[in-house]
Amino acid sequence: xxxxxxxxxxxxxxxxxxxxxxxxxxxxxxxxxxxxxxxxxxxxxxxxxxxxxxxxxxxxxxxxxxxxxxxxxxxxxxxxxxxxxxxxxxxxxxxxxxxxxxxxxxxxxxxxxxxxxxxxxxxxxxxxxxxxxxxxxxxxxxxxxxxxxxxxxxxxxxxxxxxxxxxxxxxxxxxxxxxxxxxxxxxxxxxxxxxxxxxxxxxxxxxxxxxxxxxxxxxxxxxxxxxxxxxxxxxxxxxxxxxxxxxxxxxxxxxxxxxxxxxxxxxxxxxxx
Ligand SMILES: Nc1ncnc2c1ncn2[C@@H]1O[C@H](COP(=O)(O)OP(=O)(O)O)[C@@H](O)[C@H]1O
Ligand SMILES: [Mg+2]
Numbered sequence: 408x409x410x411x412x413x414x415x416x417x418x419x420x421x422x423x424x425x426x427x428x429x430x431x432x433x434x435x436x437x438x439x440x441x442x443x444x445x446x447x448x449x450x451x452x453x454x455x456x457x458x459x460x461x462x463x464x465x466x467x468x469x470x471x472x473x474x475x476x477x478x479x480x481x482x483x484x485x486x487x488x489x490x491x492x493x494x495x496x497x498x499x500x501x502x503x504x505x506x507x508x509x510x511x512x513x514x515x516x517x518x519x520x521x522x523x524x525x526x527x528x529x530x531x532x533x534x535x536x537x538x539x540x541x542x543x544x545x546x547x548x549x550x551x552x553x554x555x556x557x558x559x560x561x562x563x564x565x566x567x568x569x570x571x572x573x574x575x576x577x578x579x580x581x582x583x584x585x586x587x588x589x590x591x592x593x594x595x596x597x598x599x600x601x602x603x604x605x606x607x608x609x610x611x612x613x614x615x616x617x618x619x620x621x622x623x624x625x626x627x628x629x630x631x632x633x634x635x636x637x638x639x640x641x642x643x644x645x646x647x648x649x650x651x652x653x654x655x656x657x658x659x660x661x662x663x664x665x666x667x668x669x670x671x672x673x674x675x676x677x678x679x680x
Contacts, residue, residue, distance in 0.1 A: 408469060408572060408605055409433055415464030415474075417450050417629075424450040426629035427464075432622070435603040437596060439610045439620035441660075443649050446626040448609040452575045455607075456490050457481055468573075488573040489566035491595075493581045495558045499551035503542070503561050506550050507533040510568030536564045540594055556587025563594055574598060576608040580615065592619050613645055613660045 410432040417425040425447040432438060440448045453459045454474070455466055465472045473484050489510070497506045508525050525533075537543040540560045545553055550561060559579060566574055576595060580588035596619055599606045610616045616623050617637040625633030625640075625648035633644055646655045 408435060409467070410573075410605065411465075411467040413465045413467065415451070415454060415466060416462045417447070417454055417459070418462040423629045425454070425461075428626075428629075428631050430624060430631060430634055432605065432607075435599060435605045436621040437599045437619055438605070438607045439616040439623045440607065440626060441610055441613065441616050441623060441648060442626035447629040448626055449577050451626075452490070452577050452607065452609060456488055456575055457485055458490075486569045487571050488575055489569050489571040491559070491562050491566055491574060491576040491579050493578040495550075495555075495562045495582075497550040497558055497561055497565075500549055502547055503537065503550055503553070504530065504533050504546045506561055507537060507564045507568055510565040533564070533568060536567050537561075540564055554587065555583050556590050559583065559587070559591045560594055563591070563598070567598065571604065573605045573607065576606065578609050578611055581611050588615070595619070611660065613640070613657060616640065 412428060412430050414427050414429055415425060416423055416427050428447075428451070440451065442448055450459070454461045457473070457476070461474050464474070466474050468484075468487075473488075476484050498509070508529060511525075511529060534543055534546055537546055540563060542553075542557055542560050542564070545557060545561075550558060553561065563574075574595065579595065580591050583591060592615060595606055595608065598604050608620075610620075617640060620637055623633065623635060623637055623640050624631055625644070627648055627650055633640070633648055635644075642655075642657060645657075645660070646652070649655060649660065
């Protein structure tokens, strides 16, 4: 798979939330986008998934500009690049399997969806996906009864139900404790490596970006200010991305929040959403 992002801009009034960004991805990489709150990370993912329209630019996926797609082609594209959100976006009172089956909504008639007319093949597949992610025994429970980490795995299962080429994850672990964060990141990594799906994840912590990504893109004020490997993401580079001075340390953007001193926690809170 080839992704070629060309001069993409999103203007809100006079403010460019995403300002003329370009980058290329070849193959099913695990790409992390980092940067402080307001850098434009979510806006980029939302444009790519066509939840919001770009002001200018193109995003070519295998040579097709997905920003110019309309009608059915646009909906097909949206099911090819599934979104995973910080707040899971499940239907809390609905059981887990039904939440996973909702991944098929874009592909079915409204009537069949409203009546919950799932085929037995669909249900079997949903349970297989839950089983693969280690949460099949939760299938009959209401989504709201699960832990945050389990709910995010349900959201990933819902995304997989679409059999997407690309998974776009917007701060998928920002609401999770370190242990659940690791399980969710491991899950995304498996889907990336075992299935060959491109993953683009907005991440709010440096240690996670270093540990899981093949490639890290740093955004600041809507622009790309770093594009490289985790090894190239030095403390100096990180300071530049986050617009911080010498007092900025690694732990200020670590997922291990529980081990931080109070002042560091404050710094982390300032940097995250
Ligand atoms: N719907 C909107 N209307 C106006 N401004 C917006 C809207 N969405 C985002 N922005 C602005 O665009 C900038 C980038 O936001 P966002 O993409 O959410 O950043 P990030 O995800 O990196 O925190 C911010 O300044 C934000 O206030
Ligand atoms: Mg965001």
